[in-house]
Amino acid sequence: MPSGTAFIPRLTGFLAVAGALALAGCASRATVEPVTADGVDSLRRASDARVVLLNVWASWCRPCLDEMPGIVRLRGEYSRKDLDVILLSADDFSDLDSAVVPFLDKTGVNFPTYIIHFIGEGDQDAFVRSLDPGWSGALPATLISARGPAGSRTLVGERSYEQLKKEVDVLLAR
Amino acid sequence: MKTLVAVLLLAVSFPAAADLKSLKAGDTVPAFALKNYDGKDVSLEGVLKDNQYAVVMFVATRCPVSNAYNGRMAGLHSTFSGKKIGFIAVNSNNSEPVEEVRDHSKENKFGFPVVKDPNNVIADAWGAMVTPEIFVVDKSMKLLYHGRIDDNRKEGDVTKKDLADALTALLAGKEIAKEQLRAFGCSIKRVEESAP
Numbered sequence: 001m002p003s004g005t006a007f008i009p010r011l012t013g014f015l016a017v018a019g020a021l022a023l024a025g026c027a028s029r030a031t032v033e034p035v036t037a038d039g040v041d042s043l044r045r046a047s048d049a050r051v052v053l054l055n056v057w058a059s060w061c062r063p064c065l066d067e068m069p070g071i072v073r074l075r076g077e078y079s080r081k082d083l084d085v086i087l088l089s090a091d092d093f094s095d096l097d098s099a100v101v102p103f104l105d106k107t108g109v110n111f112p113t114y115i116i117h118f119i120g121e122g123d124q125d126a127f128v129r130s131l132d133p134g135w136s137g138a139l140p141a142t143l144i145s146a147r148g149p150a151g152s153r154t155l156v157g158e159r160s161y162e163q164l165k166k167e168v169d170v171l172l173a174r
Numbered sequence: 175m176k177t178l179v180a181v182l183l184l185a186v187s188f189p190a191a192a193d194l195k196s197l198k199a200g201d202t203v204p205a206f207a208l209k210n211y212d213g214k215d216v217s218l219e220g221v222l223k224d225n226q227y228a229v230v231m232f233v234a235t236r237c238p239v240s241n242a243y244n245g246r247m248a249g250l251h252s253t254f255s256g257k258k259i260g261f262i263a264v265n266s267n268n269s270e271p272v273e274e275v276r277d278h279s280k281e282n283k284f285g286f287p288v289v290k291d292p293n294n295v296i297a298d299a300w301g302a303m304v305t306p307e308i309f310v311v312d313k314s315m316k317l318l319y320h321g322r323i324d325d326n327r328k329e330g331d332v333t334k335k336d337l338a339d340a341l342t343a344l345l346a347g348k349e350i351a352k353e354q355l356r357a358f359g360c361s362i363k364r365v366e367e368s369a370p
Contacts, residue, residue: 060238061360090358092328124325128356136196138304138361156303157361
């Protein structure tokens with residue numbers, strides 16, 4: 001069971017970004033909340049949607065950037081009851097303001113997103129294992145899971161909007 | 175029993191994480207013979223004939239993570255190649271042609287061969303998914319180590335040099351950790367993914 005400390009407090013960089021966005025009156029722009037490995041699990045469990053799509057991406061990963069518009073489009077076409085999309089950046093936290101937020105804004109991501117925040121040695125390995133023991137850590141990675149026995153699937157490498165939609169529809173149809 | 179992989183084209187397109195068998199410590203690895211970027215033949219068996227161990231590194235020319243390790247890979251080769259440890263880099267990315275691999279290798283002054291893996295046959299056979307991804311094998315082609323080079327793509331922030339520690343332990347005749355340690359990297363661009 002994830003602990004109550006899974007979500008770490010917003011850090012200085014995040015506050016600066018959020019504050020700047022608030023001052024600019026851009027309430028619809030992306031927010032990026034730091035989250036621990038346990039926190040990611042909590043996010044998935046907390047979702048009420050029938051299907052949860054967790055996309056792990058990074059600003060240094062070209063295929064991740066290429067597939068992002070398709071993911072954003074997909075999210076816009078389903079109700080939150082059917083599909084929840086969680087975007088999780090694997091960037092270094094120090095790249096949040098310079099690379100992560102600008103890309104999300106440019107791509108029109110106007111919903112809350114997350115950036116993994118590692119605490120302690122070995123957490124990157126533990127994080128990868130916790131999401132899917134069969135995952136190598138290669139990005140992009142999209143983990144699509146459904147409630148109940150419908151199952152889950154981890155997709156490594158860039159996927160098109162059509163491919164992701166097909167995966168989601170298969171799970172929703174079960 | 176050594177297995178020579180000649181042609182192994184998997185029918186799956188866009189492999190899911192669990193679709194490819196990942197080799198584990200203790201497994202016998204598939205042999206390979208491929209062309210270096212300069213056209214010369216390079217085989218795993220050939221490297222093991224002259225060395226006690228071989229380090230096989232799946233790399234890329236365009237992946238920022240793999241490129242962040244260029245200097246460290248060259249350094250590991252400098253440190254260990256004179257100690258009966260041979261190095262082969264494998265480029266399985268369908269999106270990176272051999273000319274690019276050649277230029278990249280020269281620019282980075284790699285002292286080890288960088289072989290091209292057409293149609294990602296070897297990446298599939300070894301279950302390699304990411305760059306950089308490391309395999310260390312002994313003379314009997316037994317896999318001893320599979321995983322990352324170290325724990326941080328930013329060299330200044332590295333706290334654990336997993337591969338260097340493993341190679342040092344092997345040379346000292348010590349046991350090495352059998353568990354694969356993972357890190358974020360770029361997915362290998364397989365032939366199906368590059369198709370129009």
